[in-house]
Amino acid sequence: MEILEELKAFRCKDIPYSRVLSSMCTIPHPIAVKAHVEFINTNLGDPAIFRGSAELEREVIGMIGKLLHHSNAKGYVTSGGTEANVQAVRAFRNLKKVERPNVVVPESAHFSFDKAGDVLRVEVRKAKLDDEFKVDVGDVERLIDENTVGIVGIAGTTALGQIDPIEELSKLALEKDVFLHVDSAFGGFVIPFLDLDVKFDFELEGVSSVTVDPHKMGLATIPAGCILFRDSSFLKALVVETPYLITEEQFSLTGTRPATGVASTYAVMKLLGFEGFRRIVRDCIKATRYLVEKMNDLGFEPVIEPVMNVVCFKCEKAFEIRNELYKRGWVISAIRNPRALRFVVMPHANFNVIDEFIEELKKVLRKF
Amino acid sequence: MEILEELKAFRCKDIPYSRVLSSMCTIPHPIAVKAHVEFINTNLGDPAIFRGSAELEREVIGMIGKLLHHSNAKGYVTSGGTEANVQAVRAFRNLKKVERPNVVVPESAHFSFDKAGDVLRVEVRKAKLDDEFKVDVGDVERLIDENTVGIVGIAGTTALGQIDPIEELSKLALEKDVFLHVDSAFGGFVIPFLDLDVKFDFELEGVSSVTVDPHKMGLATIPAGCILFRDSSFLKALVVETPYLITEEQFSLTGTRPATGVASTYAVMKLLGFEGFRRIVRDCIKATRYLVEKMNDLGFEPVIEPVMNVVCFKCEKAFEIRNELYKRGWVISAIRNPRALRFVVMPHANFNVIDEFIEELKKVLRKF
Numbered sequence: 001m002e003i004l005e006e007l008k009a010f011r012c013k014d015i016p017y018s019r020v021l022s023s024m025c026t027i028p029h030p031i032a033v034k035a036h037v038e039f040i041n042t043n044l045g046d047p048a049i050f051r052g053s054a055e056l057e058r059e060v061i062g063m064i065g066k067l068l069h070h071s072n073a074k075g076y077v078t079s080g081g082t083e084a085n086v087q088a089v090r091a092f093r094n095l096k097k098v099e100r101p102n103v104v105v106p107e108s109a110h111f112s113f114d115k116a117g118d119v120l121r122v123e124v125r126k127a128k129l130d131d132e133f134k135v136d137v138g139d140v141e142r143l144i145d146e147n148t149v150g151i152v153g154i155a156g157t158t159a160l161g162q163i164d165p166i167e168e169l170s171k172l173a174l175e176k177d178v179f180l181h182v183d184s185a186f187g188g189f190v191i192p193f194l195d196l197d198v199k200f201d202f203e204l205e206g207v208s209s210v211t212v213d214p215h216k217m218g219l220a221t222i223p224a225g226c227i228l229f230r231d232s233s234f235l236k237a238l239v240v241e242t243p244y245l246i247t248e249e250q251f252s253l254t255g256t257r258p259a260t261g262v263a264s265t266y267a268v269m270k271l272l273g274f275e276g277f278r279r280i281v282r283d284c285i286k287a288t289r290y291l292v293e294k295m296n297d298l299g300f301e302p303v304i305e306p307v308m309n310v311v312c313f314k315c316e317k318a319f320e321i322r323n324e325l326y327k328r329g330w331v332i333s334a335i336r337n338p339r340a341l342r343f344v345v346m347p348h349a350n351f352n353v354i355d356e357f358i359e360e361l362k363k364v365l366r367k368f
Numbered sequence: 369m370e371i372l373e374e375l376k377a378f379r380c381k382d383i384p385y386s387r388v389l390s391s392m393c394t395i396p397h398p399i400a401v402k403a404h405v406e407f408i409n410t411n412l413g414d415p416a417i418f419r420g421s422a423e424l425e426r427e428v429i430g431m432i433g434k435l436l437h438h439s440n441a442k443g444y445v446t447s448g449g450t451e452a453n454v455q456a457v458r459a460f461r462n463l464k465k466v467e468r469p470n471v472v473v474p475e476s477a478h479f480s481f482d483k484a485g486d487v488l489r490v491e492v493r494k495a496k497l498d499d500e501f502k503v504d505v506g507d508v509e510r511l512i513d514e515n516t517v518g519i520v521g522i523a524g525t526t527a528l529g530q531i532d533p534i535e536e537l538s539k540l541a542l543e544k545d546v547f548l549h550v551d552s553a554f555g556g557f558v559i560p561f562l563d564l565d566v567k568f569d570f571e572l573e574g575v576s577s578v579t580v581d582p583h584k585m586g587l588a589t590i591p592a593g594c595i596l597f598r599d600s601s602f603l604k605a606l607v608v609e610t611p612y613l614i615t616e617e618q619f620s621l622t623g624t625r626p627a628t629g630v631a632s633t634y635a636v637m638k639l640l641g642f643e644g645f646r647r648i649v650r651d652c653i654k655a656t657r658y659l660v661e662k663m664n665d666l667g668f669e670p671v672i673e674p675v676m677n678v679v680c681f682k683c684e685k686a687f688e689i690r691n692e693l694y695k696r697g698w699v700i701s702a703i704r705n706p707r708a709l710r711f712v713v714m715p716h717a718n719f720n721v722i723d724e725f726i727e728e729l730k731k732v733l734r735k736f
Contacts, residue, residue, distance in 0.1 A: 083622055121489040255480055
């Protein structure tokens, strides 16, 4: 059909994931796509109609809660990590009821916290990082005042994949009586499958909420984020009344919202299980190490030893190289501080893709 | 496969649209589903990667802009009407920069404005309705003060499908130097296809922004809302910087977001064209009239002569009847003021569905 051909022509101009080494999204698992299509007509904005889908969402929240050491966590499947982070800050702000609220986030926090700050009219204070690019807990403490409604720790930073000292932040949150939100949008489906001796989730008493995105390393279809709260009081702080519906209130940021991400998350988690995710994460880590080797051979040094499948290499000409690669159809990312080339080694970035990339990079480097 | 069978079992508990007479969503057009699937892996949150999808979004914004008398409107495809309304109020608030901002909305405004008020920390003032359930422009004027950043008119209210006097609101907005947002989430794909002598969109000089949801009467897949602004200054008021991406800023409320709704909207608009939508709207209006006849026969009177395919019938026992119907697997809606049974006659609600509903209603009425 002609219209579908037109659409395919637009779609062909998108850069395929096999040329993308910067995104935290990837090709969803085939079962995720099947599950998505099965739920394509659903709307969780009206859970009295879509009661099966709503039941499935509760199931998924329980499964992810269990993964994060709190099977009784309360939350919902969001449009993504941004909605999840906005809703956490909104809940904190609404519960604390101070006149000029602020949150303290690491300098490494994702830009969705700047967005949350503007949207919610909450001041976003940025705490310094230490020389490992983890948040400096002393600086977080210094920034907390009587108007601080919450602090934020990142478990898997966007730039470097670093994990903040969430255990210390948890103690600080309890001591200062502020909420602690953990943004593990990326790390939530990575850290539990690494052999790391690190606590980052609800097993820490001070953690009030966690963001984790199934549409990143959970291999679900977009849109599928997730916000989990320790108890229902946080959700209650978000509700508005919903006339016209049979259910009486709504806590989500969006109104109409599909259950496609719920279904695709469920399908992948059930199919892969803990062992399946462990295997996928292991492969991504292997590919990351392979990339580090190849980059070492070209004289690049990582900014930090990669903690997960995100890695940056010091490079003064990072932006120029990124732009030249983009012209040639390859997408990597560049960061400012420190100036570096940044890679996210998602499941689609296998050894072959890395080999092809390195060949292209060599050509580009000859120009600099 | 076993997991897909499990998912189907959940999906089977959802009430099928053939038993739903309350939702503003419907079964998407078959071509919308095909287009959606083609774009299932896309992410407009990273338009440098998904540049074909981003181009298609600009195309769709142009098409909807043209429908609303402003082919050069600036905007994007949102997660739905709520995000669109929130973003309009946010843009107004950010541009006007007053200390304690307020917006004036009709009492009939959708609950997403209450949500926007809480999220954005903007006071939401509610203007009275006249005896036709249109907003009382005099009351809107009375509520405007030096902290008012914008006013809102509804073109197709959720409860009654009524259209506010947008022309008068436009004059008032210009006179008072406040922005005017029109929420035509439902009406945007209905009013242009009715033979009504009513102006509600950008052809009115005072209109700054319009919400219209392709996933309602546009027969696109969920999620597909749309916010259109008169010019790019409103989008500029929404941007945050986006490190890690090649593009430098982002104005959407969500981060990662699918292009599925963009593709499905494009496909349906191209396939149906103006004449196709006119036919669909005509059929919905016919079915609405048929429902009114049948309800008249049972002694029910509409609250107002239906303007579009939304209709309410006065009924003291509206909530009890709604609840009893729900127990029997039928979903209608009830409103409080005036107490009434509420129906949205979407394309799936054809004459057969209405006949079946009326038979069930007769049985229910015997109990009251």
